[in-house]
Amino acid sequence: MSLFSFARIKAVALKEFVQMRRDRTTFAMMVGVPIMQLILFGFAINSDPRHLPTALIDRDHSSFSRSIVAAAENSTFMNITYRPATDVEAESLIREGKVSFIFIIPENFGRDLVRGDRPQLLLVADATDPSASSGAVNSMEKIVQSGLSRDLSGSLSGLAPLPPPVDVVLHKRYNPAGLTQYNIIPGLLGIIIAMTMTMITAVAITREKERGTMENLLAMPIKPFEMMVGKVSPYIIIGYVQTAVFIITAELIFTIPMAGSYAMLIGAVSIYIVVNLLIGFLFSSIAKTQMQALQMTFFLLLPQILLSGFLFPFLGMPKWAQYIGEALPATHFMRLMRGIMLKGADSGDLYASFWPLWVIIFVVSIVAMFRYERTLD
């Protein structure tokens, strides 16, 4: 008597292969997920970000300030994307998250430099993401030195040696201690909601399909819109419960500051919950089984974690990855959460992150209602 039968092992293996081949979606995911991970981890993600957008205020307009600006632009560290006229304008750029740095060259910088007064250069960094701002001072000093090395030659070369002729002052805004949890915790709510809300509605319709109750529902006089709202609305409450637990934990255990208003936070969370529930509904109208619906949820979750600025600095990613990121609801929610909780941003600052969510709601519900099958065809 043998311990086991190769024939039976072969039978089971063959059956699995046949079933795997029939389930095209699963097969596509098996191949698609690793490719996506390779591309995202390999190309898009950069934990040592470069070319961060910077707002420049040059109040000096001397040959020295121009040299420093030129050196800054030539460096891989920052890209000067805005030249605001006023401090107020610059502040709003950093609050909206359009720039990572404000670089200010004060008046009489050139004169003071020549006098050897060690004039200050001010670099304001958005420290909500500590990994983006950490290298700032170091890089800045190098930029200044390389920028001035030519100007401070010849008769003025005596001014070149150490200590550095310029004092770079760094202001870390919003998260002066550079705590990682200040960055992670507000964003984490976005990931939690994206994962649970999408998943819960993604299986809601496919479950009806799998159990055969869908035929009964379809035979009833219910409109797709009624079905969508009815299916989605109970889970909004679950989303609020998650949010409440999150806020309490964030405040009491992680002591994340709450710079903005709770009303704004609840507004942002509400829209975001609805976005994710609708995406889940869309998935469930496409998927044939609960398994497929779950796979779709995870397929979307991966870029939401990697490209939304949740783990890695958004502005440090290559442009193509940023474009993909802009299409993801989590990206906008990260900005809203960090804007409200850490920066105390007002509705004017956050408008740029609110409207994309509304667009996503609109597009997803139209597609979902169109995709929702009223018949068994």
Add this chain to the structure above:
Amino acid sequence: MNDPEMVIDVQGLTKIFGDKTVVDHFDLKVPKGAVYGFLGPNGSGKTTTIRMVCGLLVPNAGSGTALGFDVVKDSSEIKKRVGYMTQKFSLWEDLTIRENLDFVARMYKVENRKKKVDDALEDLGLSARSHQLAGSLSGGWKQRLALAACMLHDPELLLLDEPTAGVDPKARREFWDTIHMLSDRGVTILVSTHYMDEAVQCDYIAYIAYGKKLIDAPSDELVDRVGIHTWRVEGKGLKALSNKLKGIDGVDDVARFGTALHVTGSDKESLKKAIEPYFDDPLLDWKERNPGLEEAFIHLMTGSEDNFQ
């Protein structure tokens, strides 16, 4: 112009899945208050036809009305007025009996919902068990619950897709009593089934095979229209006889019924000629009899071409 007396009046309904024509140019007229039986083997297109009538499937071709509404354009109006009982139990097993009925009543915006549901539970005899999960019911009870659920909104037309499949004979008989009671009240019923004994209870019978309607007649005229003749033979050595008779010219079908064989043919004379040599066998007792539905259908089946192979 459609006949206003007809609750279902469709012509040329055709449904194609992939390269298979599942229902092929199907015409159907069902008068008000009739019990209309759909007979046919598995995969013959009964379910697909019913689904097209109630708007669950869009026909590839054909047109017509159900309850005066266009089956293609006005399916939402049809859905409001039709009770559809699916072949597989399709109520929610994780809801209680009452919750299921309550949900269905809400979907159809039934007035006096609470009373309606209470009455339905009372009629079912499930009042005491109304808080039991529907999934825990036996097959017969599930089927009764499903019928009650699709009757809650007082539909004018009931579409029942193999409602008695897998149900014990007693429950089947009770089920048919209910059907006749509803029919007396003026509800039109289209019911599909495998069972010949159920078919005879219908006012009209349509026999479907391979997506095509083979015959459609009032049930008492159907056998005559098919035009077959049957001899019944009892005695010893029936198995051997059956093997001998099968395939002989004039004999279309030999089937066992209890202790007897039914030998059927479409031509009276050639059938007699084929079996005459065995008349003298002392062990066999031959009688001519009126052919039944079963013989009629088997005759139709053997005559129809299998386009599914």
